[in-house]
Amino acid sequence: MSEPDLVIDAKELTKVYGTGGSEVHALRGVDLDVRRGEMMAIMGASGSGKSTLMNILGCLDQPTDGVYVLNGARVDGLDRDQLADIRNREIGFVFQGFNLLARTTALDNVELPLLYDRSGRKLDSKALARDALERVGLGDRMDHQPSELSGGQQQRVAIARALVTNPTLILADEPTGNLDTHTSVEVLALFQELNAQGVTVLLVTHEPDIAAYAPRIMELRDGLVVRDHATVARQHAVLDPGGGEPVEPVESLKATS
Amino acid sequence: MRLRRFIDIAVDSILKNKMRSMLTMLGIIIGVGAVMMMVAVGQGAKSQIRQSINGLGTNLIVVTPGASREGGVSRGAGTFNRLTVQDAEAIKRESLLLSGVSPVILAPTQAVGGKGNWRTMVRGVSTDYATIRDWNVSEGRLFDAEDLRGMRKVAVIGATVAKDLFPNQDPVGQNLRLRDVPFKIIGVLQSKGQTGMGNDQDDVILAPYTTVQTRLAGHQFIGQIVGSTPNPQDIPAAEQEVRGIMRERHKLAPYEADDFTVRDQTDIMQAAEGTTDVMTLLLAAIASISLLVGGIGIMNIMLVSVTERTREIGVRMAIGARGSDVLSQFLIESIVLSVIGGAFGVAVGFGGAEVIARLTGWSTAIAPAMVGLAMGFSATVGIFFGYYPARKAAQLNPIEALRYE
Ligand SMILES: Nc1ncnc2c1ncn2[C@@H]1O[C@H](COP(=O)(O)OP(=O)(O)O)[C@@H](O)[C@H]1O
Numbered sequence: 001m002s003e004p005d006l007v008i009d010a011k012e013l014t015k016v017y018g019t020g021g022s023e024v025h026a027l028r029g030v031d032l033d034v035r036r037g038e039m040m041a042i043m044g045a046s047g048s049g050k051s052t053l054m055n056i057l058g059c060l061d062q063p064t065d066g067v068y069v070l071n072g073a074r075v076d077g078l079d080r081d082q083l084a085d086i087r088n089r090e091i092g093f094v095f096q097g098f099n100l101l102a103r104t105t106a107l108d109n110v111e112l113p114l115l116y117d118r119s120g121r122k123l124d125s126k127a128l129a130r131d132a133l134e135r136v137g138l139g140d141r142m143d144h145q146p147s148e149l150s151g152g153q154q155q156r157v158a159i160a161r162a163l164v165t166n167p168t169l170i171l172a173d174e175p176t177g178n179l180d181t182h183t184s185v186e187v188l189a190l191f192q193e194l195n196a197q198g199v200t201v202l203l204v205t206h207e208p209d210i211a212a213y214a215p216r217i218m219e220l221r222d223g224l225v226v227r228d229h230a231t232v233a234r235q236h237a238v239l240d241p242g243g244g245e246p247v248e249p250v251e252s253l254k255a256t257s
Numbered sequence: 258m259r260l261r262r263f264i265d266i267a268v269d270s271i272l273k274n275k276m277r278s279m280l281t282m283l284g285i286i287i288g289v290g291a292v293m294m295m296v297a298v299g300q301g302a303k304s305q306i307r308q309s310i311n312g313l314g315t316n317l318i319v320v321t322p323g324a325s326r327e328g329g330v331s332r333g334a335g336t337f338n339r340l341t342v343q344d345a346e347a348i349k350r351e352s353l354l355l356s357g358v359s360p361v362i363l364a365p366t367q368a369v370g371g372k373g374n375w376r377t378m379v380r381g382v383s384t385d386y387a388t389i390r391d392w393n394v395s396e397g398r399l400f401d402a403e404d405l406r407g408m409r410k411v412a413v414i415g416a417t418v419a420k421d422l423f424p425n426q427d428p429v430g431q432n433l434r435l436r437d438v439p440f441k442i443i444g445v446l447q448s449k450g451q452t453g454m455g456n457d458q459d460d461v462i463l464a465p466y467t468t469v470q471t472r473l474a475g476h477q478f479i480g481q482i483v484g485s486t487p488n489p490q491d492i493p494a495a496e497q498e499v500r501g502i503m504r505e506r507h508k509l510a511p512y513e514a515d516d517f518t519v520r521d522q523t524d525i526m527q528a529a530e531g532t533t534d535v536m537t538l539l540l541a542a543i544a545s546i547s548l549l550v551g552g553i554g555i556m557n558i559m560l561v562s563v564t565e566r567t568r569e570i571g572v573r574m575a576i577g578a579r580g581s582d583v584l585s586q587f588l589i590e591s592i593v594l595s596v597i598g599g600a601f602g603v604a605v606g607f608g609g610a611e612v613i614a615r616l617t618g619w620s621t622a623i624a625p626a627m628v629g630l631a632m633g634f635s636a637t638v639g640i641f642f643g644y645y646p647a648r649k650a651a652q653l654n655p656i657e658a659l660r661y662e
């Protein structure tokens with residue numbers, strides 16, 4: 001049914017909040033294909049349905065209607081526990097507010113998802129956590145608590161936590177929302193680096209500047225996809241303000257309006 | 258494996274909030290400590306009473322005047338006293354099972370002699386009394402049948418009386434005035450020490466009941482008749498035999514109830530233990546209220562903790578914790594809190610029991626089973642009062658929890 005290299009294959013996703021007269025149609029039929037190893041940004045104004053889509057793609061919420069195939073398996077209609085297990089195995093979340101556990105070292109924070117692993121496989125969770133922290137360049141901050149780390153470093157710990165289970169995809173909802181420009185670029189560079197290593201990354205943002213770091217941008221408006229196109233992604237290596245302006249779409253993957 | 262992790266998480270969270278954890282535990286510490294102390298006092302009283310009743314001598318039967326009431330406890334007061342020396346003599350004469358029988362006539366008396374005055378209890382008894390009570394002299398001799406028959410004014414004094422009236426001298430052969438009647442001391446009893454109720458058993462003077470009856474008591478009635486059998490197995494039969502003899506002597510018709518009560522040591526023990534059990538239960542029940550308050554304290558703190566950590570719960574759920582994982586985490590946290598509190602409470606209970614014992618002179622006892630019980634009870638309190646907050650945490654919606662400010 002779905003192509004084997006599709007990580008996300010979603011059709012006609014709708015989400016309705018509330019009932020009766022106060023219904024809010026947050027998503028009104030969203031189709032989305034994400035291939036393994038892709039990095040894409042989901043853009044849109046506030047209230048356009050980005051977070052709602054993220055929550056559904058991240059298995060935190062269920063669509064009101066539609067089909068969602070994640071990594072080859074249908075996940076719409078699963079119960080709370082099944083969704084929790086899928087989140088643990090397949091998804092790595094990065095939040096705007098970092099959401100690290102306070103008074104808990106970076107290493108313990110990163111190890112956390114492995115503690116909820118139910119696959120029964122033998123895991124050296126400490127070693128995996130250490131590896132993940134090294135991948136995000138925090139090998140020397142493992143024993144630091146969030147309060148002893150800068151915002152950028154905290155977000156990198158959060159990225160390491162998302163990476164540690166080797167998930168099918170990483171979902172980042174406004175990951176740079178709490179960071180200054182310089183740190184934002186560093187974090188985006190990290191996402192690019194991880195993506196280059198094969199990690200599938202979905203960025204949610206309302207800022208075009210941030211979205212520009214992804215080679216594919218999808219735009220939502222009022223719960224509908226209005227644009228989905230490939231770009232030449234801005235490269236982090238070019239930190240000078242002149243370079244890497246988003247270019248015109250070279251290929252329109254979906255024509256929506 | 259999972260459980261160990263949850264315990265780690267719980268201990269971790271407790272250690273991260275040391276002050277709050279301590280205050281939460283304080284309720285359980287005080288509760289368990291109070292219950293332990295109260296039970297210790299009750300158990301101590303019980304074991305002392307048992308000791309002192311056993312100290313009465315084994316295979317003992319006691320006949321008291323008046324009909325028996327609930328639980329074999331005689332309500333002798335107010336009932337017309339109908340036990341006489343002749344009853345005792347009849348039992349002695351007719352019983353086949355009892356090896357010793359003695360009336361006991363109590364006469365509170367001022368004893369004068371040696372160093373001065375001593376207010377004590379003179380007990381008029383027969384020569385069998387020492388055997389029945391398993392009591393011997395440390396010096397001198399006991400009175401014999403001759404003394405009894407001749408109503409001789411001889412006395413055997415307890416160790417306390419000897420110490421108070423004749424310090425540093427041999428009382429045997431000395432004179433003692435009881436109600437202005439001169440008695441000759443012929444022996445000193447071995448020391449028996451205190452009873453569970455704090456009565457000094459050595460504060461006593463034994464004299465022939467014939468003498469006491471005529472010289473000191475001045476009436477025909479006696480407080481009790483004691484007897485003993487050679488074997489404990491004979492006790493029930495002996496009780497029946499004594500009842501028969503007494504009913505016949507008191508000329509009771511078949512439809513008439515006994516106007517006396519025959520009890521053995523088991524009855525006495527049961528009555529006394531029943532009383533201490535009720536007392537222990539009452540004390541423990543009052544102390545349990547503080548444990549209840551401690552439990553409510555745990556629930557309160559856990560609810561605060563769940564609210565405070567809503568975001569943390571959201572994060573845990575987002576990265577794959579199931580509802581049951583969150584439930585376990587908080588439940589284990591409250592159990593760990595209450596069990597650690599319980600352990601401290603046990604220590605406080607032991608310490609408190611020791612302090613009570615020192616201050617009051619009561620004996621206190623904590624059975625090892627009590628420790629297990631206290632720990633089990635603490636864990637139960639943790640589960641009971643931790644469940645609601647934990648379930649609340651487990652049922653949170655991860656999206657809302659993550660958004661919580
Ligand atoms: N839990 C909810 N209950 C009711 N309406 C909601 C809820 N969450 C989001 N919405 C509504 O759905 C729409 C999309 O919201 P959201 O997905 O958060 O947008 P975005 O993340 O793009 O700002 C908005 O109109 C919002 O008010």
Ligand SMILES: [Mg+2]
Pocket residue numbers: 050051
């Ligand atoms: Mg949003």
